[in-house]
Amino acid sequence: xxxxxxxxxxxxxxxxxxxxLQLAERGLLLAVLLGLLTAVFGPAMHLSPxxxxxxxxxxxxxxxxxxDVLSNLPLAFLGVLGLRALVRLPAEAEVGSAQxxxxxxxxxxxxxxxxxxxxxxxxxxxVGLAWDRSGMSVAFAGLLGLAVADRLSARAGWALALxxxxxxxxxxxxxxxxxxxxxxxxxxxxxxxxxxxxAACPRQPGALHWNPATVLALYxxxxxxxxxxxxxxxxxxxxxxxxxxxxxxxxGAVWPVVGALRQRRFA
Numbered sequence: 001x002x003x004x005x006x007x008x009x010x011x012x013x014x015x016x017x018x019x020x021l022q023l024a025e026r027g028l029l030l031a032v033l034l035g036l037l038t039a040v041f042g043p044a045m046h047l048s049p050x051x052x053x054x055x056x057x058x059x060x061x062x063x064x065x066x067x068d069v070l071s072n073l074p075l076a077f078l079g080v081l082g083l084r085a086l087v088r089l090p091a092e093a094e095v096g097s098a099q100x101x102x103x104x105x106x107x108x109x110x111x112x113x114x115x116x117x118x119x120x121x122x123x124x125x126x127v128g129l130a131w132d133r134s135g136m137s138v139a140f141a142g143l144l145g146l147a148v149a150d151r152l153s154a155r156a157g158w159a160l161a162l163x164x165x166x167x168x169x170x171x172x173x174x175x176x177x178x179x180x181x182x183x184x185x186x187x188x189x190x191x192x193x194x195x196x197x198x199a200a201c202p203r204q205p206g207a208l209h210w211n212p213a214t215v216l217a218l219y220x221x222x223x224x225x226x227x228x229x230x231x232x233x234x235x236x237x238x239x240x241x242x243x244x245x246x247x248x249x250x251x252g253a254v255w256p257v258v259g260a261l262r263q264r265r266f267a
Contacts, residue, residue, distance in 0.1 A: 045180060
C-alpha cells in the first residue's frame with residue numbers, strides 16, 4: 001500500500017514530461033539552442049584593458065570604492081524582502097508551485113549577487129568579476145525561469161532555470177581560462193530578448209502579476225548607466241558615478257516581481 005503514492009507520483013511526472021511540447025515551448029528550445037551555438041562558435045570577445053577602472057575610486061571608513069560597494073545593498077534587501085514574503089505566503093494564495101520555487105531561487109540569487117558584486121568592487125579584478133557574475137547567474141536563472149513559467153508553462157520555466165544554473169556559471173567563469181566573454185554576452189542579450197518576447201504572451205494560471213517589459217526597460221537603463229560610468233561622474237562633478245546608479249536601477253528592476261509577490265501575500 002505504501003507504494004501507491006509513489007507510483008501515482010511517478011505516473012503524474014511521466015504524464016507531465018511525456019506531454020508533447022507546445023509551439024511556444026518548441027520556440028524557446030530552439031532559441032536556447034541557437035544561443036548555445038552562438039556562444040560556442042561565435043567570434044571571441046575580450047574584456048577591455050580598462051574594464052576594472054571604475055570612475056568612483058573614493059574610499060571611506062576603510063572601505064575602498066565605497067559607493068560601488070554599498071550600492072549593492074538594495075539587492076540584498078529585496079532578496080530578504082522577497083524570501084520573507086514567500087515564507088508568509090498563504091497556502092491558498094493563487095501562486096503556482098513552480099512560481100514559488102523559482103521565486104526562492106531568484107531571491108537567493110539576489111543575495112549571492114550582493115555578496116559577489118560587493119567583493120568584486122572591493123578589489124576589482126578578473127577573479128572577482130567571475131564570482132560576481134556567478135552570483136548573478138543564479139538570479140538570472142530564477143528571474144527568466146519565473147518569466148517563462150508565468151507566460152509559457154511551469155515545466156518550461158523549470159527547464160530553463162535548471163539549464164541556466166548549469167550553463168550560466170560556466171559562462172561567468174570561462175573568461176578566467178580563455179579570456180572569451182562572448183558566452184556571457186549571449187546570455188545577457190538572450191535574456192533581454194526573451195523578456196521582450198514574453199511580455200507579449202498571456203499569463204498562465206498561478207502567475208504573478210508583473211510585467212516583463214518593465215523589468216526589461218529598467219535593466220536596459222542599468223546597462224546604459226554602466227556604460228556611461230565615467231561620463232556621469234564628470235557630469236555630476238564627481239558626486240555619483242554611472243556604475244553606482246547602475247546597481248540601484250538594477251535593484252529597482254527586480255522590484256516589480258517582489259512587489260507583485262507582496263501584493264499576493266496581502267491579497
